[in-house]
Amino acid sequence: MRITIKDLAEYCGVSSGTVDRALNNRPGIKLKTKQKVLEAAAKLNYRPDFTARSLVKGKTMTLGIVLFDLYNRTFAQLLNAVELKAKEYGYFIYVALTNKDPDNEKQCIEYLANHKVDGMILFTVHQGEEFEHYLESFSFPIITIFNFLSERWQYIGIHERGAMKDVALFIADKGYTKITYICPPLSFQGKRNIFTQEERLKGLEEGLSERGINHVKVIKQNDYLDVLDGLVFKDGDMAIVCSCDLYALEVMNHFKEKKIKIPEDVGLMGFDNIDVLKYISPKLTTVEYPVEEIGKMAVESLIYKIEDGKFNTYSPMSLDFKIIEGESI
Incomplete structure (x- = not known):
């Protein structure tokens, strides 16, 4: 039988309000009494009833996050940061993966909505007025990351164009005159929201043109x-520039099989500075940006909106980035 707050109160000889203050670390309770309640909760194997709590608070204490997949270590790092930061505020995370498919993305959003999430972090492949009207039909707040929708939506990211322009200037100043850019997502240009990748290509072209x-x-x-x-x-x-480190590592492995030397025969550069690069030789030159900070900021701003009625005032695309010099350029 489930142990309730009322059961704990009777066991400890205190009021239900006192038990609630102890369990939720609220003021207005003596330390000795709080310790007594917590010990009793552990002894009786008390588990909070989140359904009942959500009815009282009008919240489920859950957030949703919609991502492409977890093959790219960047997304895994982002998700880990989101989950840890959410837990600090007492929230749990529902994760939905779209595989970059627009129809699947809508199914993911509907799934999270049906599970009554209090807010959502969205890395979308959709764009346009129709989709934005669709999002406005939901009652919970939404924060977009990486792929920009419009000024109507809270957005957190980096200045993608500026970052890749710095890459262009960097490799040109190293003496490279022939540039190849690898970015398979550009094949979806005009069909899906690939804001991040389009901005990176523009930045690369602008820098090289200079x-x-x-x-x-x-x-x-x-x-x-x-x-x-x-x-x-x-x-x-x-020099081969890749829109993410994952592509760069595939190129590096391919060239090793073909006996093509990096950087003697060709330069190679990635983007993301994923955590596994410390195991790679030659050390990949790449761009580092605070992907984990993006996740933390998204959670904080979302919870501010849920609990205080407004988002944190972050400046879009204000986060820093820097080139990490390795041995591949």
Whole structure:
């Protein structure tokens, strides 16, 4: 039989309000009494009734997060930060993965809505007025990350274009004159929201243009390794820039099999600075940005909105980024 707050109160000889203060670490209770209640709760195997609590508070104490997948370590790091920060506030996380499919994304959103989440963090592939009207039909607050929707939505991210422009200037100043950019998501251009990837490409082109390099070979195919096999690497004047570290690591492994040396034959650069790079040789040159901080800020702002009626006032795309110099450029 489930032990209730009333049962604990009777066992300890105190009021239900006193038990509630002890269990929820609220003021207005003596330390000795609080300790007595907590010891009794542990002894009797008390478990809070979250359904009853949600009815009283009008909240489920849960947040939803919609991501593409967890293959990219960036998303895993982000999710871990979100879960830890939510727990600090007493919230739990529902995770829904879309695999970048628009229809699946809507199903994920509906799933979270049906589970009565108090708020949602959304990395969307949708865009446009129709989708924004759809989101407005939900009663809970939504924060968007990475892929920008519009000014109507709270957004947290970095200045993607500025970050990749710095990359362009960096590699050009290293003497590279031929640039290949690998970004398979660009194949969805005009079909899905790929704001992040479009901004990175614009930044790369702007930076290279400032250095007099006006042509970038852009590889949008998923079989980008096969495309690379058709290129010639001999003078060390080409740099391959990847839109994320995952692609860069695939390229690095492929080149090792082909006996193509990095950086002697070709330079290689990633983006994300995922945590597994410390195990990679040669050390990958990449861009670091505070992905975990993005997750924490999203949770904090969402909970402020849920509990205080307003979002935290973060400046969009204000987070820092920096180039991490390795051995591949």
